[in-house]
Amino acid sequence: MIRTLTVIHALGLLLVMFSMAYVLPVATALIYGNDTMLLDFLLAMVWTVTAGILMWLITRRYRGELSIRHGYLLVVTMWTAMPAFATIPLIMTIPGISFTDAYFETMSGLTTTGATVLAGLDSLPPSINVWRHEMEWLGGLGIIVLAVAVLPLLGIGGRQLFKAEMPGPMKDSALTPRIADTARNLWAVYAVMTIACVVALKWAGMDWLDAVCHAFSTMGLGGFSTHDASVGYFNSPLIESVMVVFMLIATVNFASHYLAWHSKKLNIYWYDAEAKAAIGLIVASCLGIAVFLWWSGVYVEFWTALRHATFNVVSIGASSGFASVDYGQWPIFAPMWMLFVGCIAASSGSTGGGIKMVRTLVLFKQAGRELLKLLHPAVVNPMKIGGRVVPNNIVFAVLGFIFLYFMTIAGLLFLLLISGMDFISALSAVLACVNNFGPGLGVVGPASNYQGLSDFQTWVCTFGMLVGRLEIFTVLILFSPHFWRR
Amino acid sequence: MKILILGAGQVGSTVAESLVGEANDITVVDSDGEKLRQLQDRLDLRTLTGNAAHPSTLEQAGIADADILLAVTQSDEVNLVACKLASSLYNTPTRIARIRAADYLNRESVFNTDNFCVDFSICPEQILTDYIVKLIEFPEALQVLEFADGKASLVAVRAFTGGPLVGQPLSFLHTHMPQVDTRVAAIFRKDSPLIPEGDTVVEDGDEIFFIAATNNIRSVLKEMRRMDKPCKRIMIVGGGNIGRRLSKALEDDYQVKLIEYNKKSCERLAGELTNTLVLNGDGTDEKLMQQEHVGEVDVFCALTNDDENNIMSSLLAKQGGARKVIALINRSAYVGLVQGGKIDIALSPAHVTIGSLLAYVRQGDVAAVHSLRRGAAEALELVAHGDRESSRVVGRRIEEIDLPKGATIGALVRNDEVIMGHRDTVIEAEDHVIVFVIDKKMVRKVEKLFQVSLGFF
Numbered sequence: 020m021i022r023t024l025t026v027i028h029a030l031g032l033l034l035v036m037f038s039m040a041y042v043l044p045v046a047t048a049l050i051y052g053n054d055t056m057l058l059d060f061l062l063a064m065v066w067t068v069t070a071g072i073l074m075w076l077i078t079r080r081y082r083g084e085l086s087i088r089h090g091y092l093l094v095v096t097m098w099t100a101m102p103a104f105a106t107i108p109l110i111m112t113i114p115g116i117s118f119t120d121a122y123f124e125t126m127s128g129l130t131t132t133g134a135t136v137l138a139g140l141d142s143l144p145p146s147i148n149v150w151r152h153e154m155e156w157l158g159g160l161g162i163i164v165l166a167v168a169v170l171p172l173l174g175i176g177g178r179q180l181f182k183a184e185m186p187g188p189m190k191d192s193a194l195t196p197r198i199a200d201t202a203r204n205l206w207a208v209y210a211v212m213t214i215a216c217v218v219a220l221k222w223a224g225m226d227w228l229d230a231v232c233h234a235f236s237t238m239g240l241g242g243f244s245t246h247d248a249s250v251g252y253f254n255s256p257l258i259e260s261v262m263v264v265f266m267l268i269a270t271v272n273f274a275s276h277y278l279a280w281h282s283k284k285l286n287i288y289w290y291d292a293e294a295k296a297a298i299g300l301i302v303a304s305c306l307g308i309a310v311f312l313w314w315s316g317v318y319v320e321f322w323t324a325l326r327h328a329t330f331n332v333v334s335i336g337a338s339s340g341f342a343s344v345d346y347g348q349w350p351i352f353a354p355m356w357m358l359f360v361g362c363i364a365a366s367s368g369s370t371g372g373g374i375k376m377v378r379t380l381v382l383f384k385q386a387g388r389e390l391l392k393l394l395h396p397a398v399v400n401p402m403k404i405g406g407r408v409v410p411n412n413i414v415f416a417v418l419g420f421i422f423l424y425f426m427t428i429a430g431l432l433f434l435l436l437i438s439g440m441d442f443i444s445a446l447s448a449v450l451a452c453v454n455n456f457g458p459g460l461g462v463v464g465p466a467s468n469y470q471g472l473s474d475f476q477t478w479v480c481t482f483g484m485l486v487g488r489l490e491i492f493t494v495l496i497l498f499s500p501h502f503w504r505r
Numbered sequence: 506m507k508i509l510i511l512g513a514g515q516v517g518s519t520v521a522e523s524l525v526g527e528a529n530d531i532t533v534v535d536s537d538g539e540k541l542r543q544l545q546d547r548l549d550l551r552t553l554t555g556n557a558a559h560p561s562t563l564e565q566a567g568i569a570d571a572d573i574l575l576a577v578t579q580s581d582e583v584n585l586v587a588c589k590l591a592s593s594l595y596n597t598p599t600r601i602a603r604i605r606a607a608d609y610l611n612r613e614s615v616f617n618t619d620n621f622c623v624d625f626s627i628c629p630e631q632i633l634t635d636y637i638v639k640l641i642e643f644p645e646a647l648q649v650l651e652f653a654d655g656k657a658s659l660v661a662v663r664a665f666t667g668g669p670l671v672g673q674p675l676s677f678l679h680t681h682m683p684q685v686d687t688r689v690a691a692i693f694r695k696d697s698p699l700i701p702e703g704d705t706v707v708e709d710g711d712e713i714f715f716i717a718a719t720n721n722i723r724s725v726l727k728e729m730r731r732m733d734k735p736c737k738r739i740m741i742v743g744g745g746n747i748g749r750r751l752s753k754a755l756e757d758d759y760q761v762k763l764i765e766y767n768k769k770s771c772e773r774l775a776g777e778l779t780n781t782l783v784l785n786g787d788g789t790d791e792k793l794m795q796q797e798h799v800g801e802v803d804v805f806c807a808l809t810n811d812d813e814n815n816i817m818s819s820l821l822a823k824q825g826g827a828r829k830v831i832a833l834i835n836r837s838a839y840v841g842l843v844q845g846g847k848i849d850i851a852l853s854p855a856h857v858t859i860g861s862l863l864a865y866v867r868q869g870d871v872a873a874v875h876s877l878r879r880g881a882a883e884a885l886e887l888v889a890h891g892d893r894e895s896s897r898v899v900g901r902r903i904e905e906i907d908l909p910k911g912a913t914i915g916a917l918v919r920n921d922e923v924i925m926g927h928r929d930t931v932i933e934a935e936d937h938v939i940v941f942v943i944d945k946k947m948v949r950k951v952e953k954l955f956q957v958s959l960g961f962f
Binding site: 058391395396398399400401403406408 | 764765768771772774776777779782783784785786793796797
């Protein structure tokens, strides 16, 4: 119990830090001269800071190092508390929004899912849109990772928190001796790339507000847009190609970006087996689906087919969730394949969701190993990815993860089916939430959104997003009786 | 010459043995007194027990007046330190070290005078690996030895009925293949040497040594015997230093299976090798061999540390249907015993690698030495210096040179060009002359012949 209070102590601190995020919407309100917005956001900031400081003060006697298990607890409580506090401005400014819907929206933002329950995005005040997109950006690389980078007082426990939040099965390859340095460097790379993305989008024809918002959701692989028609609103091949490039960049492990930046060598990417496989799969899918759409007559011209296939496949495959056309109208093979790619393509250590390419590679190679073992019973062939040997315990961890992943998807799917949703919508909604890509098919397709869902269905999807973002183990560990046993 | 050898392992003792026979003063240092005692029982040399990297040991061993330091202990680091000490403290003129780790070998600057002061580094495992790779590249040959940076090669091959030359005099070679220049340096018939002349008739089963430009090897081999299919499937037993290097060298061009007994080593090997199939098992386990289709294997190499195991597993492989089997055999007594029987090639690591060391130790400008027929014969690459006055070879026709009987000049390499040694070929200064010596006793005479008389300086 005392340890749990230590968690609350650290949580208070993190909330104070999180409240700094309100600076951006406040500034937006100032720029656009919107006084009510300014007041609402300042109020939200004050509330969050107050709550954080109160938690921190009350439990200050219990301050101390976090153990491994309490690291998980802190990450999960933070990831449930943050969206709750982030709903404050939404509830205050959007008339008639329920807490359920607001929580769904903020969770969707922070987990970079990009599914929305809001309609009329074009008419929302700029501050609200900035806020929604900023959450995606913060959630992209991970707010705890940011905390580890800027709050030295998390101490040794920082590595544990880092591991609990950063996606991917192999997290021991620290880039720098100190975890805080690693986190700081990753965030620096992320920030620089985001700025580059803002500039590129502005150059491609967006106004500054749209450029900033879309850069946030592109780099975070979120998928929120400031328009109901998503990127289709701009109808600009240039904007689409800029976003495609940056989404592909964001699906690569940021550790590779850091190494490439640090050593000024591009061949780092060549040695990143995961990035090669991911980009290869996405590019092949783009071409394949373009040919399929052209051949099945959805688009008369091949280049149109290629343009729409490229943007939407990259968007879903990289787990962002932008849409430039209503791909729900395409023959079912295309969107289903896109969902499939979205489940596996993103790299570990990137801002994308899903089971991650490295786990897919591990599974593929494990299957190959079993086949080889049947042919040559005496063979010794360790799992190798990118020339490095992957120890067997990681292979088993991946197998365990995949099992839990499918069980989670199956479980959530059944819950949605019980609630009366049709199969395609339910399956696609679960996949879209757990893999953090946002739009699904059917009633949750790109042309509509999650507004029509019942409260129960919304909560199921919200839970799916959280579980998917924290890669299942981190959340499910709290449900294990061993966790609470001393 | 006074030679100090550090390390009395395989390499150290073989080189000691070889050099003692050539009237040198040898001191061998090792930390294992027992090994030294055995060596001293056999050979006329001085031994010293101690740590080869300690200055006091080196001083006791007489490094102060040594001409050559041969650091060939098991440890790269000891060898490096010994060379450094020899250079900075005792000014030893020539320092040779055995270095295995690619990490050192890849960085030339480690060896220069600012750092470890190693004049020449040798890696026996690598030499052996290159040797086996050549044998796999030319599966018909018994030996393929390179001279002048690989421009010319000396090839040993057993003549078989089916080759156009068999049953014909040697002069037929020239009329049959006028465009390819080659020269037969020696023929061994039933293990006794023949001096090849134009009218010598080649018989079935003769072991023929010929010299040719490296890219002509294949066409000359065709004259001696029917050609085999090129190799594709290789099976290696033993994943030690040699097995690992060989697999790495071959795995991109051939289908390689590597059998290793130790599970831990298997895992390490499998991590390091990309296209090799690493199998955990015993190289003498016939069930495993059958399971892995030893009958389809083109070349089977038994490369473990254990001679008996290598012999047994090669015999099993041969019986199982492997096309050609190579066994690594350390004990020289065994080599003569098994070679030419069921085992196609018995490799003695000492004899394969010793040449590279001998080249540095020999007098005169010797560029390469290859030991042949288990050390009985030798092929040397000597560089001719001086002019007609100061040298006894330069400016003379080959027939004018006073070579001892049993030594033949096979070829010369002059600026990148390979010239066959005919009676009337004139040797020029800076030519690399490849001399084949049937009996090792004549080596010293040949070296003397190539030394420049004092007037040159």
